[in-house]
Amino acid sequence: MSANIKQQRPKARLAKGFRDVDPDEVRGVKRMLRVIEEVFEAYGFEPLELPFIEYTDALGKFLPDQDRPNEGVFSFQDEDEQWLSLRYDLTAPLARYVAENQQALPTPYRGYRQGWVFRNEKPGPGRFRQFMQFDADTVGSASPSADAEVCMMVADTMEKLGIRRGDYVVKVNNRKVLDGVLEAIGVAGPESEARRMTVLRAIDKLDRLGVQGVRELLGKGRKDESGDFTKGAELDQAAIDCVAGFVDAGAATRDATLKRLAELVGASERGRAGVQELEEMAKLFAAAGYAEDRIKIDPAVVRGLGYYTGPVFECELLMEARNDEGQLVRFGSVGGGGRYDDLVARFTGQQVPATGFSIGVSRLYSALKLLGRAEEGKALAPVVVLVMDRERLGDYQRMVSALRDAGIRAEMYVGTSGMKAQMKYADKRGSPLVVIQGGDEKAKGEVQIKDLALGAKLASGVESRADYKDARLAQFSVPEGDLVKAVREALARK
Incomplete structure (x- = not known):
């Protein structure tokens, strides 16, 4: 009998006369x-x-x-x-x-x-x-x-x-x-x-x-x-x-x-x-x-x-x-x-x-x-370090800490989804860059940095294989020890 009783849920609604602030x-x-x-x-x-x-x-x-x-x-x-x-x-x-x-x-x-x-x-x-x-x-x-x-x-x-x-x-x-x-x-x-x-x-x-x-x-x-x-x-x-x-x-x-x-x-x-x-x-x-x-x-x-x-x-x-x-x-x-x-x-x-x-x-x-006289309220969205291997969370956390110690806003993806969903998350956050290190990059002692804004811009004009190859320029590899330097230089170009 109780299984047939419809659960009463509160309606998500803003109280009259109040507002949310972005x-x-x-x-x-x-x-x-x-x-x-x-x-x-x-x-x-x-x-x-x-x-x-x-x-x-x-x-x-x-x-x-x-x-x-x-x-x-x-x-x-x-x-x-x-x-x-x-x-x-x-x-x-x-x-x-x-x-x-x-x-x-x-x-x-x-x-x-x-x-x-x-x-x-x-x-x-x-x-x-x-x-x-x-x-x-x-x-x-x-x-x-x-x-x-x-x-x-x-x-x-x-x-x-x-x-x-x-x-x-x-x-x-x-x-x-x-x-x-x-x-x-x-x-x-x-x-x-x-x-x-x-x-x-x-x-x-x-x-x-x-x-x-x-x-x-x-x-x-x-x-x-x-x-x-x-x-x-x-x-x-x-x-x-x-x-x-x-x-x-x-x-x-x-x-x-x-x-x-x-x-x-x-x-x-x-x-x-x-x-x-x-x-x-x-x-x-x-x-x-x-x-x-x-x-x-x-x-x-x-x-x-x-x-x-x-x-x-x-x-x-x-x-x-x-x-x-x-x-x-x-x-x-x-x-x-x-x-x-x-x-x-x-x-x-x-x-x-x-x-x-x-x-x-x-x-x-x-x-x-x-009037255009308010200081811009926008802040540069954080660089997102993707989690490619959940057994290596400590490695990704060290990357994030190094970026933060250098004064760069950064976060490690803390969800449980795969790479595609993580990229969508970073894009929705407005992140300028993502840091990627899978097993192959780890073996080489490298990390990949992807410029999301540049990648989207280049991808919008892709019509051929050659164009696709050019679009890949938005993603590049650097030695893991140069991560902070490479991220700082990439952000400076924006």
């Missing part, structure tokens, strides 16, 4: 990360690694829906029935780390970290539920110079990665300025916090939805292409016009923009404080030689997360390129950040000023690759 991208991203590390290290930041999982309550009020821990984050309960979550970003875990280790850390503390973050949100084209970030933060300084330095470091990073001046811009604003505008329209105080966040998230979608889409989200709400409806902030028309005027207050120069913002905030004390911080940052940019084409003040930058308390910034790529389908692609933002002075206080009860920036690694790498 070897070329893995290598290319690692090389890009090394460049970013060099810049961050040059600014005096120190590396740090933090766990993927935090207690859900440590992630904070900025989550999309704090009353339902599974909204926006991937959460589960442990054996003690405590809620745990995969980290939503790298900033909230840093706040927990600083709160736990504050006495042992220098003040200010300057650190950087990289890693995967997870968001339980609706996936879409180019929007995944798992993606990598690279963050740098200064914790323990309330000075606008810390904010300004982060912006300058990001600008330097873009240029170190090969993005030309004029093809990127770091845009800066201040949450306090927007708070001053919101005070003027009656959206202020704890009772208006939910509406304030709706306004912030609406403005944050400007580059994706345009002015009309933002206006809809500031009003009743907006229905997207799929038919899903997003509830708006329900501001009246006068208030919508006021917020839209703030977003459009950017001018050709930092000084002109600051003048407009000062007029918009009027008598708001908080708004004036925000403008003053931006003025201090602008002076530092000018003193360090970072002109308007590298760092500009843009009122449309607000950032969508709730924990920002002052200056906020984004890095935008301005150039366009065509993808493999010939479609014109505009890259937009590849990272952002800002000041978050209240995050550590959630744990300690004492305000600890902090500021930082997060680079979207996958997005930045995709842009660099499309």
Whole structure:
């Protein structure tokens, strides 16, 4: 009876909103990360690694829906029935780390970290539920110079990665300025916090939805292409016009923009404080030689997360390129950040000023690759030593070790198939060369080296016996003692 029961097998399928990453991208991203590390290290930041999982309550009020821990984050309960979550970003875990280790850390503390973050949100084209970030933060300084330095470091990073001046811009604003505008329209105080966040998230979608889409989200709400409806902030028309005027207050120069913002905030004390911080940052940019084409003040930058308390910034790529389908692609933002002075206080009860920036690694790498400015991620495939006689595995292993000791990537075939299958394996691996030593070659003290790429090229034109003989030139014999030298010379010719 049991023999008739069909075995249930899991279906091999990729989870929705996630993706597999191929070897070329893995290598290319690692090389890009090394460049970013060099810049961050040059600014005096120190590396740090933090766990993927935090207690859900440590992630904070900025989550999309704090009353339902599974909204926006991937959460589960442990054996003690405590809620745990995969980290939503790298900033909230840093706040927990600083709160736990504050006495042992220098003040200010300057650190950087990289890693995967997870968001339980609706996936879409180019929007995944798992993606990598690279963050740098200064914790323990309330000075606008810390904010300004982060912006300058990001600008330097873009240029170190090969993005030309004029093809990127770091845009800066201040949450306090927007708070001053919101005070003027009656959206202020704890009772208006939910509406304030709706306004912030609406403005944050400007580059994706345009002015009309933002206006809809500031009003009743907006229905997207799929038919899903997003509830708006329900501001009246006068208030919508006021917020839209703030977003459009950017001018050709930092000084002109600051003048407009000062007029918009009027008598708001908080708004004036925000403008003053931006003025201090602008002076530092000018003193360090970072002109308007590298760092500009843009009122449309607000950032969508709730924990920002002052200056906020984004890095935008301005150039366009065509993808493999010939479609014109505009890259937009590849990272952002800002000041978050209240995050550590959630744990300690004492305000600890902090500021930082997060680079979207996958997005930045995709842009660099499309522009042809990513370092080539391909690595030369290994030379494969074929196993012609299983009784002589030690001989083949010695050949592989000699090649590796000489700095040549190499492997011994570890399968159980015959020569034909081994050649197919090497070809599928993209191996440049294979090393062959059967009984006859062993008796002569020789090895044969076959150039797979050259052999395939020559074989494609074989039409006669003479052509076939020429094609054999892709395979040659050398004394076993000259193996390393011969392989190195063959690889050098490629």
